[in-house]
Amino acid sequence: MMISLAKYWMIIFMLWYCQNSQAVQRNFLFETEQPLELSMTVSINQLKNSKSDTVYLASTLFYKTASEDQWDSIQADLRARGNFRRKNCILPPIRIKLKKREANNTVFEQNRSLKLVVPCRPLELYNHLIVKEYFCYRMYEHLSPYYFKTRLVDLTLNDQRGVNNKVYQLKAFLIEDDDDVALRFKARILSPRMVNPDMVEDTSAVRQDFFAYMIGNTDWSNRVQHNVKMIQISNSKYIPLPYDFDMSGFVGAPYAVPNDKIPVKSVQERYYLGFCRDKFIFESVRNENLSVEQTLLDLLRKNEMEFSQRELKECMNYLDSYFAILKDDKLFRDNIINKCRRD
Numbered sequence: 180m181m182i183s184l185a186k187y188w189m190i191i192f193m194l195w196y197c198q199n200s201q202a203v204q205r206n207f208l209f210e211t212e213q214p215l216e217l218s219m220t221v222s223i224n225q226l227k228n229s230k231s232d233t234v235y236l237a238s239t240l241f242y243k244t245a246s247e248d249q250w251d252s253i254q255a256d257l258r259a260r261g262n263f264r265r266k267n268c269i270l271p272p273i274r275i276k277l278k279k280r281e282a283n284n285t286v287f288e289q290n291r292s293l294k295l296v297v298p299c300r301p302l303e304l305y306n307h308l309i310v311k312e313y314f315c316y317r318m319y320e321h322l323s324p325y326y327f328k329t330r331l332v333d334l335t336l337n338d339q340r341g342v343n344n345k346v347y348q349l350k351a352f353l354i355e356d357d358d359d360v361a362l363r364f365k366a367r368i369l370s371p372r373m374v375n376p377d378m379v380e381d382t383s384a385v386r387q388d389f390f391a392y393m394i395g396n397t398d399w400s401n402r403v404q405h406n407v408k409m410i411q412i413s414n415s416k417y418i419p420l421p422y423d424f425d426m427s428g429f430v431g432a433p434y435a436v437p438n439d440k441i442p443v444k445s446v447q448e449r450y451y452l453g454f455c456r457d458k459f460i461f462e463s464v465r466n467e468n469l470s471v472e473q474t475l476l477d478l479l480r481k482n483e484m485e486f487s488q489r490e491l492k493e494c495m496n497y498l499d500s501y502f503a504i505l506k507d508d509k510l511f512r513d514n515i516i517n518k519c520r521r522d
Contacts, residue, residue, distance in 0.1 A: 268299035388453025395428025397438035
C-alpha cells in the first residue's frame with residue numbers, strides 16, 4: 180500500500196524521536212558514581228591566554244573503560260571557560276567539545292560538549308575542595324528534580340611547557356552540557372537576560388534558595404542569571420538550575436568571599452537571599468529538606484574515602500547546623516522567613 184510523502188517523513192521523524200528520547204535517557208557517562216579515570220595533554224598557558232570562546236585547542240583524551248579496565252582514547256577540542264577562576268587560578272575550568280563520530284560507542288556517547296571543573300591550583304588542598312564542590316551538585320539531586328548531572332574524575336593533566344612539562348594528579352568532575360540538560364527535561368534554555376523573580380516557578384525557586392542557604396552560597400542571582408541557568412518547560416514559569424559552588428561555606432575555598440552586598444564577613448556565615456513566597460511553600464520545602472537529612476549525611480559518609488577525617492567532620496557539622504535551623508521554629512522564622520527579600 181502506498182503512503183503519502185508527508186506520512187513517510189512523519190514515520191521517519193517518529194522513529195528518530197523515539198531513538199533520540201531513549202538515547203537521552205541512557206547517557207552512560209553519568210550513569211555511575213564510579214570516578215572516571217581520565218588523562219589529557221594541553222598547554223595551560225595557551226588555554227588561559229586565548230580570549231576567544233570559539234577557539235579550541237586540539238587534544239586527545241585517554242580514559243579507562245569500566246568494562247575492560249583498559250585505556251582507550253578519543254579526540255577532543257578544549258578551551259578555557261569561566262570568569263573568576265580563569266583570571267585568578269593557575270588551572271582554569273575547561274570546556275570539552277567532542278565530535279559525534281568520535282564519541283559513538285564510547286563512554287562519551289550522546290555528549291557533544293562537557294564542562295570539566297578542575298582545582299584552582301595543583302595542590303592537595305584544592306583537590307579536596309573540588310570533591311566538596313562535586314558533592315554540592317550531588318546533594319542538590321536529592322533536593323530538586325531539576326539539576327545538572329555530574330561525574331567525578333581522577334585526572335592526569337599533562338601541562339605542555341616545552342622542556343619543562345608538568346604532570347598533575349588532580350580531582351575533577353564533569354558537568355553535562357546546558358543543551359543536554361534542556362533536552363533531558365524537554366525544555367528550552369533561557370537566553371542571558373534579566374529575569375523578573377515573579378517569572379520563576381515558586382517551589383523550584385524556594386528549593387534553590389534553601390539549597391544555597393544550606394551550603395552557605397551567596398555567589399548567585401536568578402535576576403541576572405549569575406551562576407544559575409534558567410530553563411522553561413512548555414510555557415510554564417522558569418526553573419533555576421544552579422551551578423558553581425566554590426564560593427560557598429560548605430566548600431570553604433581560601434579565595435572565597437561572600438557577596439559584598441550582604442552583611443556577613445565570611446562565607447561560613449549563612450544569609451538567606453531568596454525572595455518571599457507563599458509561607459505554605461516555605462513549609463513544604465522545609466519538610467522536603469528534613470525528609471532527606473539522613474540521605475545527605477549518608478551520601479557523605481558513604482564517600483568518606485574522598486575526604487580527610489577532619490574535612491568529613493567539618494562538612495557533617497556544617498549540614499547539621501543547617502538542619503538545626505529547620506527543626507527549630509524560631510530559628511527558621513528568624514533566619515529564613517523574616518530574611519526573605521521583598522525588593
